[in-house]
Amino acid sequence: DQKPTRRYAEPKLFTCPHCGFVTPYEEEYWNHIKIHYIGF
Known part of the structure; x- marks a missing residue:
């Protein structure tokens, strides 16, 4: 069973x-x- 690969491991971050x-x-x-x- 194959898990979908995530292109971006890090979550989106908002920077002030x-x-x-x-x-x-x-x-x-x-x-x-x-x-x-x-x-x-």
Whole structure:
């Protein structure tokens, strides 16, 4: 029984251009980006 091969072993990561924060979760990424614009 053959398992499908995955071309990319690593998950997609979202990296904050402002501070380098990294998360695999898109929702968490956007929530993080907002703090830079809100000013926290």
